[in-house]
Amino acid sequence: MSTALSTRPPEDDRRPGELTFRELLRWVWRQVTSMRTALILLLLLALAAIPGSVIPQTGVDALKTSNWQSDHPKLTPVYERLGLFSVYDSAWFSAIYILLMISLVGCIVPRTFHYWKGMRAKPPTAPSNLSRLPDHASYVTTDAPEVVLERAQRLLKRRRYRLSDGTEAVSAERGYLREVGNLVFHLSVLVVLVGFAMGGLLGYKGGVIMLVGDQYGFANTADQYDEFKPGSLFQADRMEPFSFSIDDFDVDWLTTGPRAGMARGFQSHLKYQESLDAPEKSYDLRVNHPLTIGNTDIFLIGHGYAPVITVRDGEGNVVQSGPTIFLPTSQSFQSIGVVKAADAEPTQIGLEGEFYPTVAFSQQTGSYYSLLGKPLDPMVSMLVYTGDLGMDDGVPQSVYALDKSKTTMLTKKNGTPYRVDLRPGETQKLPNGLGSVTFEKVDGVPGGVQQWNKIQISQTPGKWIALAGVVMALIGLLGSLFIRPRRVWVRARREGDGTLVEVAALDRSGGGDVAVVVDELVATLQGQKHQREDES
Known part of the structure; x- marks a missing residue:
């Protein structure tokens, strides 16, 4: 008795609905490249960008971020773990952006061929x-x-x-131009994304606080920035070799109405050179009117005051002297700042307090406040700390914050804090032979107080590509709507x-x-x- 071999294919032992690895990849690709997924990812990207506009970002304003972290010590570790202080560099934001790019490419490329065939x-x-x-x-x-x-x-x-x-x-x-409009509109989305990606990868953004009238000025090298955020593929040799200084600074103050005393407009008078051998030029830098040198834009984004404070120790030696940058906390330019005298003898001296451009006193609160932003009657009011300022621990210290963990606040005999209140030209001696503090008056400067400007410098290689993509999208949209x-x-x-x-x-x-x-x-x-x- 002979047995014949069966020619039937082996039975599929998979359960109903079970996919092979290849089928699973195909299903995932179809889900990712569907228009519904692209719209969801676009919505997620918009939602993910909200923390970047609400929470201070280290790459945009490191000073503001540092102050926010000091004011919110409990939330800071959580936000740092989630990457909320650098949203656009975080892994989760990059993942959404990359998935959106893949989804859009998967959606647009097939539709591009479809519109191309329809056009012909x-x-x-x-x-x-x-x-x-x-x-x-x-x-x-x-x-x-x-x-x-x-x-x-x-x-x-x-x-x-x-x-x-x-x-x-x-x-x-x-x-048929309607099909061209659809084709241009879909391609423009990719052009915009490529432009933004080039700017983020190849460009950089940095900020620097410059004193008005500073003779040294600024040279465009990475070590001159207070904060510097390069792209992942940025190369330092692409930086434009320019330099500039701020000769003068004008502020247009409101004098009437409910907003009297606030700044309506301001401009910096720059002297700049595009290279070492280039002639010196002048430019009036204003808000939303940047100076463009090559591929680099220079923006004026803020200003404030830097009172010149001199600290002498108990032996009469000058241990700290120069303009001290105070950071504004209100529209009337009431500002906070610190002074550190690490070389003072017999002990280190730290000062922390506020600057008032036009000082006034509130009977209700029993404290000073700034009435106007214009320096008509400037005053500094600071508390005094003695001890170890933590500047010798090898840990970088912020010039805008005072480490008070190893210090003692100077107090009066009745236990109230000892406060130094000074106007320009005044000197106040510190008790216990610690020395003195002087608020120097700067001649020829309004209010006798030196000013500073916050300058943002950025290089965005793909900005014209992104702009071209936006123009393409507008043209394509108009064509698809009206043809x-x-x-x-x-x-x-x-x-x-x-x-x-x-x-x-x-x-x-x-x-x-x-x-x-x-x-x-x-x-x-x-x-x-x-x-x-x-x-x-």
Whole structure:
């Protein structure tokens, strides 16, 4: 007894609905590249960008970020773990951005080929029954069918229709630029994303606080920045070799109304050189009016005051002297700042307090406040700390914060804090032979107080590509919205002793009135016939 081998394929032992690895990858790709997923990712990207505009970012304003972290010690570790102080560099934001890029490419590329084919396609052949279309008309003439069709071809060609020849009918279509608009719009999305990606990868952004009238100025090298954020593929040799200094600074103060005393506008008077051998030029730097040198933009984003404070120790030696930058905390430019005298003897001295451009005293709160932003009556009010300022621990210290963990606040005999209140030109001695503090008056400067400007410098290589993408998107959107594609058919055939001519039109956008097109075409075809008879 012989046994025959079975030729049936082995049975599939998978459970219903179970996918192979290849099928799973195909399903994942279809889900990722669907338009629904792209819209969801676009919404997620917009939501993910909200923390970057609400929470201070280290790459935008490191000083503001540091102050926020000092004011919120409990939230700071959580935010740091989530990367909320550098949202646009975080792994989760990059993941959303990359997935969106993949999704858009998967959505746009197939549609690009579809629109390209539609843009080059010929008009479809005429339907078998034109009378079923919503807009149609017919008439009888004595001309031969071929004469009518030739006349219709000439007429439609003059009206910029694309034609498809036929023996019994002429097919024509116009509005192909609508497909071009769709094609341009979809491609522009990729162009914008590429432009932003180039700016983030190849460019950089940095900030520096400069004193007005500083003779040393600024040279565009990485070590000159207070904060510097380069892109992942940034190369230092691409930095423009310019330098500049701030000669003067003008502020236009409001003098009337509820906002009196606030700054309405301000501008810095710069002197700059595009290179070491280039001639010196002048430029008035204002908000939203940056100075552009090569591919680099220089912005004015803030200003404030830097009172010149001198500290002498118990032996009469000057241990700290110079402009001290105070950071504004209100629209009236009430500012906070610190002074550190690490070389003072017999103990280190630290000062922390506020600066008031135009000081006033509140009877209700029993404290000083700034009445105006203009320095009409400036004053500094600072607390005094003695001890170890933590500057010798090898840990970088912020010049805008005072480490008080190893210090003692200086107090009066009644236990209240000892406060140094000074106006320009005044000196106050510290108790216990610690020394003195002087608020120096700067001659020729409004209020006797030196000023500073916050300058932001950025290089964004892909900004023109992104702008071109936005312009492309606008042009493509206008084309897809306002160009109305329509199809027209003209059929002519013998019926009895005459020729039956049928004309029909179809608006593909769904919102146009093509009945007028049909009536005009019929009238023109008949009018050309009568004109030809009159000429003969």
